[in-house]
Amino acid sequence: MYLENIKTDFYEFITGKRICLITHYDIDSICTCKILQSLLKHNQTLYTLDIVRGVSDLRKIFSENCNDVKYFVLINCGGTVDIVELLDPDDDIIFFILDSHRPTDLCNIYSNGQIRLMWNMEEDVQIPDFHDIFREQTSDADESENSQNESEDESEERAAKRRRLGEEEILKRRERRLWEANRAKLIFDYTQFTYYSKASALVMFDLAWKLNRDDKDLLWYAIVALTEQLIFGKIENTQYVLETGNLQAHTTRLQNRSSDTDDATSLKISFERDLKLVLYRHWSVEASLKYSMFTACKLKLWSLKGDKRLHELLADMGLPLAQSRQNFLSMDLQLRQEFSGSIERLSEKYGLTDIIYATFVMTYGYRNKYCACDVVYGMLTILESSPRSKRPEESFQLALDCLSRSHRIILNNAIDKGKGITKTLFKTVQSALEMKQIISAGPFIYYIVQEGCVDWFMFSHQHILALLAQFIIRAYVAMSRNRKASSLPLIVSANKDMESGMCIIMGIPPLCENSPKNFFGKAFDQAAEQINYNTTCDYFDTAYFDIPIKDRTRFLDALTALLS
Structure with missing residues (x-):
C-alpha cells in the first residue's frame, strides 16, 4: 500500500x-x-x-x-x-x-x-484494478471434501441441482477463462517494460524539507543522485529538466537562509550551464575531449580522421597544445575562463550542438569545486573499481564518506582513478569497432567483452557495463551505414568471473526511442525458457541477466528467434 x-x-x-x-x-x-x-x-x-x-x-x-x-x-x-x-x-x-x-x-x-x-x-503507470488481478476462488479440494461429508440424499439433490444449473456453470467457467485471459494480458502490459522513476534521494530530501531538517549538504546528495540517473540513462531528459527546476528553487532558498558567509568554510551550490565533458576540471582539456562519450562519438575520435578533427577544434579555440595537455586548473586564467564559451561558439561547426547542459556545481573553501557528475564518477570508481579483495560493505562505506566535505581527499583520489575508467571505456569501444566485434543479429546488435581485452574484469559490474553499452550503441550508430542502426537495441555481455563460469548479459533500448523504458527483462525470461534454463533473475533491474558462459550462444540464438 x-x-x-x-x-x-x-x-x-x-x-x-x-x-x-x-x-x-x-x-x-x-x-x-x-x-x-x-x-x-x-x-x-x-x-x-x-x-x-x-x-x-x-x-x-x-x-x-x-x-x-x-x-x-x-x-x-x-x-x-x-x-x-x-x-x-x-x-x-x-x-x-x-x-x-x-x-x-x-x-x-x-x-x-x-x-x-x-x-x-x-x-x-497503468496499475491494473484490484478486482482485475485478484479474485476469490473456491478450492476444488474443499468442494470434494464437502461432498464426502454429505449424506446420499443430499448428494443426489446436489447432483440434480448441478444438472439444472449446467448451463449456468458453463457460463461461469467461460467467464472465469475470459477473466484469467484478461488478467494475463493486464499483467503482461504492466510488466513488459522496466524503467526508473524519481530518484529515491529526491523523495528523502523532500521529507527532510517537510521536517525542516534540510540543509545544503543534504540538497547536494539529492543533486548527485539525480545526476547519476542522467549519466546512466535511467530517466528521460524532460524528467531531468523538471527535477532540476525543483532543486534550483531549493538551492536559492537555502542560499538565502544560510548565515555562513565565510568563503573558507561555507558551501555554495550554483545552477550552471556546463559541458558534457568527463572530469575536465580535474584533467587536461585534450584528454577530457578525447575520452568523453559525447565528443568521442560526435567527432569519431577512435579514428585518425577524428583525432585530426580534435586538434582542429583546439586550434579554432585558440588553445595551444601545451595548455590543453596540462591540468585544467594549471592553464592560463584567461584560457580557462573562455574555455566553455569557445566550445559553445564552435559547437555548430563541429556537430557538438548538444554539448551544453544544465547542472549544479558545488564550491567550498578557495580551491574545492566539483560538478555533480564529477562526484558521480568518483563514487562509481569507489564502488566498482575497488580491488576484488575489498568487501562491498567497505566500498559502500567509503563511498558514503566521500560525500562528506571533511573527506575530500577520498573523493579526489577516486576522481583521479575515475579517469582510468573513461580511458578503458574508450579503448574498449575503439577495439570493438576496429575488430568489427559489434555483431548484427537481425532484431538487435550485440557485443561480447572478450576475456583478455583491456581491464575486461571491470565490466562484470552493473554500472560500468551500462556505461559501456551506452558508448557502444552511440559509436555503432555514428559509424554504421545501415539506416536502421538507430532503431536497433543493443545487448552486451561480459564474464562475471572465471571460477563460476557465469556471464552477465544486459540490454538497452535503441537510440531512436529516446526513452529509457526497457523490454529486455521479459525477453530474457522467455529466451531462458526456450533453452530450458531455469533461473530467477537475481537483479532488481531485470535488464540484467546471469547465465552460464557455455549457454550464452544458445541464449542469444533463442533471443534472436523471439524478437524476429
Whole structure:
C-alpha cells in the first residue's frame, strides 16, 4: 500500500523504534542513505545498516535480522518483487520500501499494510484494478471434501441441482477463462517494460524539507543522485529538466537562509550551464575531449580522421597544445575562463550542438569545486573499481564518506582513478569497432567483452557495463551505414568471473526511442525458457541477466528467434 503522508506514516512512526536499513549497492541508494542517516540521528532512532546487490542478498539479510527487528526500511530494493512471497515474514513485521525501480510488484501495491510504499500512486503507470488481478476462488479440494461429508440424499439433490444449473456453470467457467485471459494480458502490459522513476534521494530530501531538517549538504546528495540517473540513462531528459527546476528553487532558498558567509568554510551550490565533458576540471582539456562519450562519438575520435578533427577544434579555440595537455586548473586564467564559451561558439561547426547542459556545481573553501557528475564518477570508481579483495560493505562505506566535505581527499583520489575508467571505456569501444566485434543479429546488435581485452574484469559490474553499452550503441550508430542502426537495441555481455563460469548479459533500448523504458527483462525470461534454463533473475533491474558462459550462444540464438 502507498503511504498517504511520509512524514507521519513513516518518520514519526519509526521514531524510537529499532529498524534494519537495507540499501542497494548503487549511488542513488548511498545518497538516500546519507540523508536518512541525518534524519535518524535527529530523532535518535537505532538502526543497523546492510548492503544488498540482488534478491538472494535480500533474502539472506532478512533471515539474519527477522528475529531481532520488526521494522525494515528497504532503499532501491524490494519494490519490484513480492516481498511477502519472497521472505515469508511474520505478520507483525513491517516493510517500508523506497525504490526507484519500476514496475512495482502488484502484491506490494495491494498489500493490507505489511508492505508500505514511500511514494505516490501517480509515479506508477497503468496499475491494473484490484478486482482485475485478484479474485476469490473456491478450492476444488474443499468442494470434494464437502461432498464426502454429505449424506446420499443430499448428494443426489446436489447432483440434480448441478444438472439444472449446467448451463449456468458453463457460463461461469467461460467467464472465469475470459477473466484469467484478461488478467494475463493486464499483467503482461504492466510488466513488459522496466524503467526508473524519481530518484529515491529526491523523495528523502523532500521529507527532510517537510521536517525542516534540510540543509545544503543534504540538497547536494539529492543533486548527485539525480545526476547519476542522467549519466546512466535511467530517466528521460524532460524528467531531468523538471527535477532540476525543483532543486534550483531549493538551492536559492537555502542560499538565502544560510548565515555562513565565510568563503573558507561555507558551501555554495550554483545552477550552471556546463559541458558534457568527463572530469575536465580535474584533467587536461585534450584528454577530457578525447575520452568523453559525447565528443568521442560526435567527432569519431577512435579514428585518425577524428583525432585530426580534435586538434582542429583546439586550434579554432585558440588553445595551444601545451595548455590543453596540462591540468585544467594549471592553464592560463584567461584560457580557462573562455574555455566553455569557445566550445559553445564552435559547437555548430563541429556537430557538438548538444554539448551544453544544465547542472549544479558545488564550491567550498578557495580551491574545492566539483560538478555533480564529477562526484558521480568518483563514487562509481569507489564502488566498482575497488580491488576484488575489498568487501562491498567497505566500498559502500567509503563511498558514503566521500560525500562528506571533511573527506575530500577520498573523493579526489577516486576522481583521479575515475579517469582510468573513461580511458578503458574508450579503448574498449575503439577495439570493438576496429575488430568489427559489434555483431548484427537481425532484431538487435550485440557485443561480447572478450576475456583478455583491456581491464575486461571491470565490466562484470552493473554500472560500468551500462556505461559501456551506452558508448557502444552511440559509436555503432555514428559509424554504421545501415539506416536502421538507430532503431536497433543493443545487448552486451561480459564474464562475471572465471571460477563460476557465469556471464552477465544486459540490454538497452535503441537510440531512436529516446526513452529509457526497457523490454529486455521479459525477453530474457522467455529466451531462458526456450533453452530450458531455469533461473530467477537475481537483479532488481531485470535488464540484467546471469547465465552460464557455455549457454550464452544458445541464449542469444533463442533471443534472436523471439524478437524476429
